[in-house]
Amino acid sequence: MRRYLTVTGMRERKRRSTEAPVIARLQLTSLIDIFTVLLLFLLKSLVVGGAVVSPFPGVSLPPSSSTASFKESPVVVVAKNQIVVDGEAVCPTDEVTQSTELKVTALEQALAAVRQKTESLAERAGSSRKFEGKLILQADETIPFHVLQKVMYTSQTVGFYDITLAVIQK
Amino acid sequence: MSIRKKKRGAATEPEELNLLPLMSLFVALVPALLYSAVFVPVSALGLDFPGTGGAATESPLALAVRLTDVAYAVEGVPDSVYAPISRDADPAGARTELRAQLDGIHARYPASGGAILVVSPQVPYRDVVQVMDEVREAGFGNSTLLGAAE
Numbered sequence: 001m002r003r004y005l006t007v008t009g010m011r012e013r014k015r016r017s018t019e020a021p022v023i024a025r026l027q028l029t030s031l032i033d034i035f036t037v038l039l040l041f042l043l044k045s046l047v048v049g050g051a052v053v054s055p056f057p058g059v060s061l062p063p064s065s066s067t068a069s070f071k072e073s074p075v076v077v078v079a080k081n082q083i084v085v086d087g088e089a090v091c092p093t094d095e096v097t098q099s100t101e102l103k104v105t106a107l108e109q110a111l112a113a114v115r116q117k118t119e120s121l122a123e124r125a126g127s128s129r130k131f132e133g134k135l136i137l138q139a140d141e142t143i144p145f146h147v148l149q150k151v152m153y154t155s156q157t158v159g160f161y162d163i164t165l166a167v168i169q170k
Numbered sequence: 171m172s173i174r175k176k177k178r179g180a181a182t183e184p185e186e187l188n189l190l191p192l193m194s195l196f197v198a199l200v201p202a203l204l205y206s207a208v209f210v211p212v213s214a215l216g217l218d219f220p221g222t223g224g225a226a227t228e229s230p231l232a233l234a235v236r237l238t239d240v241a242y243a244v245e246g247v248p249d250s251v252y253a254p255i256s257r258d259a260d261p262a263g264a265r266t267e268l269r270a271q272l273d274g275i276h277a278r279y280p281a282s283g284g285a286i287l288v289v290s291p292q293v294p295y296r297d298v299v300q301v302m303d304e305v306r307e308a309g310f311g312n313s314t315l316l317g318a319a320e
Contacts, residue, residue, distance in 0.1 A: 028189040035196040042203035053212045061212065062299040065307060068214040136214070139295050146291035148298075149317040152219075161219060167299055169211035 053136060053166055056084065062141040064167035073134035073164070074114045076107075078151055080140050085110040096147050104154045111135075111158040135160040215302060218284060218314040231282035233275065233310065235268070236318065237301050238290040242268045246286075247275055265304060272308035283311045290318045 053070050055061050056077040077084040083091050083104070091106040119131050135155055139148055152163055236243040236254075242264060243254040252271055257264035276282070285305045289298055302313045 025186065028193060032189055032192060032196070035193070035200065038200060039196065039203065042200065042207050045207040045209060046203055054208070055210055055212060062296040064213065064215055064299050065303050066213045066215045068216065070212075070214045141294065141296035141299075143295045144291060145289045145293045145295065145298055146317065148295055149289075149291070149315075152315070156219065163217050163219070165215040165217055165299070166212050167215045169213045 053138070055166070055168070056138050059138055059140045060142070061138060061166055061168045063170045065170050066167055067169060070136055070164060070166075071134055073132075073136050074111075074118075074160075075136045075138060075166075076111075076151060076155065078137070078139035078143050078147060080142065083107055083151065086114060093143070093147065096150055097144070099150070102150055102153045103157060104150055107151065107154045108158055111155060111160060115158055115160075131159065132162065133160045134162045134164070136164050136166055138166040215299065216312040218312045231275075231279045233282065233285040234288055235272075235285055235301060235305065235313075236288045237293055237298065238318070239292055242301065244268070244271050244275070247279075250275075265300060268301070269304045269308060272304060272310065276309045280309075284314060285310045286314045286316055288316045288318045 053075065056075075056079060058081075059077060059079050074086050078093060081093055082089045083093055083096065083106075085107065088110070090110045091104065096104050096107075115131060122131070137148070137151065137155075139151075155163060231248075232246040233244070234246045236245060240258050241254040241256050244252040255264045255267045255271075272285075287298065287301060287305070298315070305311075305313050
């Protein structure tokens with residue numbers, strides 16, 4: 001039994017030494033298939049020209065037949081529970097709903113800071129581009145108009161005159 | 171004979187494609203496309219403001235659409251008075267009727283552009299966008315928003 005094993009082992013070693021070295025190759029065909037499908041899907045949903053705007057979590061934008069694209073601008077979100085400027089919560093929406101004033105002070109301060117930041121960045125970069133006063137407004141479809149009116153009025157007092165509404169394409 | 175057979179067999183063995191450069195391209199393309207892809211199509215809806223020189227300000231026709239909680243009313247068309255359209259019972263039907271009125275006005279005044287939307291305070295934003303769509307699709311372009319007194 002022992003002798004038999006030794007002979008077999010020797011034969012095996014001999015066979016291995018005469019064979020060409022084994023090169024492990026990855027089977028990439030299925031992965032290429034997945035990538036091709038993924039690539040086609042992504043190409044379909046690609047946005048060329050204009051800024052990409054994603055709906056703020058929890059905000060249900062109203063549907064519209066408009067297909068226009070955005071220009072890069074600060075974003076003001078009017079959600080059901082809070083108002084957000086460029087990703088930072090500014091004040092609760094209830095506060096704006098109950099207010100009798102057209103101007104929302106907290107929003108005004110936040111937008112003034114955004115404007116100042118934009119202008120100082122342009123100045124530091126030596127850019128000749130002026131502050132254009134563009135703003136993207138994302139509001140929940142259930143928000144009453146008087147809240148939006150206050151938000152738009154406040155934006156205009158800071159110099160954001162060119163307001164674009166974000167809507168979901170029908 | 172056996173050698174000839176062996177040679178023929180070796181010649182027909184399929185050659186493997188080198189897919190690694192293609193993989194590298196895909197690996198670079200996929201993150202780039204993922205970054206700029208939009209899964210929920212969000213588009214822009216233009217807006218004019220009073221006093222900022224919008225289409226409604228320059229238009230010869232001072233078309234106004236009043237939007238309340240219960241009705242639509244078209245105003246500002248010379249020599250024409252339009253009855254308010256109730257939108258309580260059948261909102262979709264009311265929008266169709268409003269669109270028909272707007273189409274008729276645009277046919278009479280093709281050079282006019284822009285309309286002023288006078289919106290009541292409690293009207294939801296969704297309804298405002300719907301009327302803005304009707305105004306735009308009728309050929310009047312962007313709307314100017316105005317808040318109606320309570």
